[in-house]
Amino acid sequence: MIGYVMLGTNDLARAARFYDALLGEMGASRFMDTPQFIVWAVDPAQTSLGVTLPDSGVPASSGVGTMVALAGGTTARVDALHKKALALGATDEGAPQQRGPGFYAGYFRDLDGNKFNIFCMN
Numbered sequence: 001m002i003g004y005v006m007l008g009t010n011d012l013a014r015a016a017r018f019y020d021a022l023l024g025e026m027g028a029s030r031f032m033d034t035p036q037f038i039v040w041a042v043d044p045a046q047t048s049l050g051v052t053l054p055d056s057g058v059p060a061s062s063g064v065g066t067m068v069a070l071a072g073g074t075t076a077r078v079d080a081l082h083k084k085a086l087a088l089g090a091t092d093e094g095a096p097q098q099r100g101p102g103f104y105a106g107y108f109r110d111l112d113g114n115k116f117n118i119f120c121m122n
Contacts, residue, residue: 008060
């Protein structure tokens with residue numbers, strides 16, 4: 001259903017380093033790379049994630065109530081990706097754990113304050 005998600009950043013180079021390392025762990029790589037934005041995907045025909053400098057002249061900010069969920073596949077992978085995000089400078093918003101029947105997830109905020117969830121159905 002979702003084709004891609006774009007998140008604002010005020011520092012494209014910093015965001016690129018963060019997402020190259022984190023999304024690389026998930027098998028994703030850059031498939032669009034411009035001076036304005038960068039987009040990563042495992043398969044460009046599937047859902048992708050991008051970061052962009054605002055073109056409105058207004059600084060980027062995280063959306064209140066907005067969250068992007070990344071499919072981790074397994075509990076071990078969720079744990080590893082959450083740990084990787086924190087090692088890259090993300091802020092912990094909730095350690096990985098069972099959060100309901102069949103739902104295991106951890107939460108973090110990226111370097112620009114965008115909220116993420118890494119999850120798996122188990």
